[in-house]
Amino acid sequence: MSHYTQWYASPGGQPRLLLVDDHQLNVRVMYEMFRHEFDVFIALNGEQALEKCYELHPDLILLDVVMPRMDGYEVCRRLKADPELADIPVIFITSHFDEADEVHGFELGAVDFIHKPVNPIITKARVKTQLQLKQQADLLRRISQVDGLTGIANRRRFDQQLELDWRNCCRAQEPLSLMMLDIDYFKQYNDEFGHLAGDECLRQVASTMQQAIGRPYDLLARFGGEEFAVLLPRTDLTGAQYLAQNMLQKITQLAIPHPLTPGGIVTLSAGLSSTVPQEQHQPRQLLQQADQLLYKAKQQGRAQLQASLWTGV
Template sequence: MKTSLNILFPDAFRADSPRPRILLVDDQMINILTLNEVFKEDCDVFMATNGEHALEQAASLLPDVILLDIVMDGMDGYTVCEKLKSNPLTSGIPVIFITAHFDEVDEVRGFELGAADFIHKPINAVITKARVSNQIALKRQTDLLHSIALIDGLTGIANRRQFNQAIQVHWQQANREKSDLSLIMIDVDYFKRYNDHYGHPEGDECLRRVAHAIKTSLQRPYDLVARYGGEEFACVLPKTAPDGAAFIASQIQTSVHGLAIPHAESGVSPHVTISMGVVTTIPGSVIDNTADLIEAADKQLYQAKKDGRARACFIELK
């Protein structure tokens, strides 16, 4: 009798939820094909036949769960799991080991490395579906709670905590790939004067509208805008060269200007304006850590304010 995943755990497979993504890792294609038959009806299934490819797939796809064979040529499943758990980008993905042997010592080692469960060959479709469904449901609940904890309550964008996590992840990835990483620090000009003149409720609404304008100016799903603190925002732009960062800064400036929020006490413009500091680097070339990257962007932001506000200042450090 066929048992669907959404029957076993309906809350994880609602019609309004995206299909779960499963990564199957095994150096024997027959095993991958067997598991694919189990999950293809309910899930988007991806495959890797060696450890190196599995790590690449996991980082790019960010699947909901990984089914990982232990015994493989080259990099074995234990090593793959260890590398997955050491990478902040993939550390939260549940790993279920697939093994033909039942050995308590091996299972203890697997759990110590961060495995979520074990499934034994030969594959029992009902048991396998139930265990995978359980891990997907748990992950989605965890992701939901995690996302709530990382959202700024006033503006609805990422908060400082999410910014701190994201910039570390993107820094490490850019360092591995030797690719550009750009950061924009943004400040609402003379916001204290705005609050004093219009009142805090209007000030809150101003921040919400500015945050939305910044967010809609970012074009890629992995670009991040966060409320850094008070009236200050930050944009993390992975794989973005100086000209690309300048273009995004221009888009943000145009979007905020288009809001035409009155600011009678500005002294710069009759409307709300922003100042920006923009830095682009390749991690390790000149800057060695994210703290120095933030400091460099802050210095450019300070220079933009010193030069008259309502503008952006740029620097390339690589």
């Protein structure tokens, strides 16, 4: 495999294509066909294909049907059974033309079949068609997961990402931190200044918190009303506390006038919980503890952070 490493395209802005075939000659032919238009990655068996899907999240998979140990059908079945990978389109590559096999492949969730020997023009056309369909579906999905007022993720996106981050951190045995934040005395702010001013306040707070998040895989979401949530995978309690305090400080520095608070400006209360996820636990338990810590922050005077490790007890 080492002498094929030079084939791997460097990840960039192009779509990611995963080629899965146990015959290196077939892989070489397919690689040469697509390397100028895609970031191409290679797996030589089913197990390796699944590992690379978790690692790379390719935009499309060209999957050989007949492979030892784990055939293409089993790989596809496992992909479609995992919510994290189920949206990746799969095109089967096969040297057999059997109607029953194709029906089985489509039932498993494949989007197309390509028959060997591969015709470059037909194969490229089918790949481009499926990528265009996926890009359209991804765009619609992103639109459905954005909060219309603030432009950050909505509750639906948060719930989905919490499940994904929990599974990923559980698999890798890495920490996951979850933060719940609430704008203090926001009802009184709306009563004093009106809902239009309240909406502008929400947008300013969301924008400022989004700027404070430095990594692309961290997620800020509007949880509901004036409440926000932050997911921080691969972040322990110490790192999450630093970010949380920075967020609270940046909101204070905005100095949005709010005469009905003790300090006269808009502030945040926050609850933060961190754990290394375990299979016997559920992500909603981490969410519940963060919410309880947020309630504690409000009870103890607001404009503060309450944080704790969660051990599952």
